[in-house]
Amino acid sequence: MENKYKLFHVFAIGILIGMVSIAIMLSLNKPYTQNEVIFKPVHDTLCKESVLYYLNLFDVKQPNIVLKQALLETGNFTSRLCKENNNLFGLKRFSTGQYFKFSHWAESIVMYKWTIQYKYESGCYYEFLDTIGYAEDINYTAKLKAL
Secondary structure, three states: HHHHHHHHHHHHHHHHHHHHHOOOOHHOOOOOOOOOOOOOOOOOOOOOHHHHHHHHHHOOOHHHHHHHHHHHHHOOOHHHHHHHHHOOOOOOOOOOOOOOOOHHHHHHHHHHHHHHHHHHHOOOOOOOOOHHHOOOOOHHHHHHHHO
């Protein structure tokens, strides 16, 4: 029963996102593809403060820990994946294993919320990351705690 609820939740979020995207497209009177994320950034500079701003804006749970993840994953926002793909978390497509490429780094925060955090309900976030096998590095959460 719990899997049906999660599937319904993911489906409902997808429909809501689609409806919002269509409303935004119509209001902008600009053609977009169905899969294109429509986003107008408020904070363009990639820094801790801006990432934390968007984590809170998008209501990401445990924003301070997720900020640490972004810092660790990108080497303090210096990695090639971060600079070229605007991907703060090393997020990959499940179907191909290729890294997502975003037009703005804040979009990767939204994708993180949609693909990772929908699984989180409550409790210790570090344990959650370990439980879902978020990282291949067995010392990942220890490294996060040390930041």
